[in-house]
């Protein structure tokens with residue numbers, strides 16, 4: 241797409257990110273939140289990314305609008321998970337189905353690999369056909385399922401896990 245730019249999202253993008261998240265919260269099971277995220281919740285989300293040095297990678301169009309973003313963070317808080325990350329990828333509804341999700345996911349996989357991580361996990365609602373297709377296209381392999389993991393819109397939700405093994409650190413160490 242002409243006039244599209246890669247950006248590293250800073251605080252000034254938080255409202256655009258919040259609006260993409262909140263559309264998905266209200267209209268889909270992509271996120272297991274019931275309520276739209278507040279400004280304060282988003283500020284805490286971004287502060288955690290900043291403190292950990294984790295990038296929020298974005299794509300903007302020629303008008304400067306954020307079309308989508310991707311990021312990654314810890315999978316579970318226990319120390320020995322330190323080389324495993326969970327990522328997220330979101331494209332604004334107006335720009336889906338044009339290859340942007342694929343570009344963002346490729347870019348965030350690369351960032352996580354360069355940072356020395358070994359395993360990348362996508363945690364996806366089982367109804368999310370677009371996300372499942374995207375992950376399978378990029379070599380993520382289904383590695384588990386939790387049935388009835390969530391309850392939203394009056395029904396039980398199943399969760400599927402996808403993983404991609406990365407190069408990992410040259411000399412992994414305990415501790």
Ligand SMILES: CC(C)(COP(=O)(O)OP(=O)(O)OC[C@H]1O[C@@H](n2cnc3c(N)ncnc32)[C@H](O)[C@@H]1OP(=O)(O)O)[C@@H](O)C(=O)NCCC(=O)NCCS
Pocket residue numbers: 264270328329330331332335336337338339340341342343362363364365368369370371373374377
């Ligand atoms: C999932 C999401 C990021 C995909 O982004 P996108 O820009 O629409 O996807 P792309 O156009 O890059 O498509 C990637 C691949 O998935 C496939 N795909 C996309 N949407 C699809 C759909 N609804 N059903 C089946 N396959 C689909 C495409 O065909 C494409 O495969 P190809 O490269 O072989 O043609 C986007 O739909 C989204 O933001 N959804 C809401 C938030 C969300 O669910 N995030 C993921 C949470 S786990």
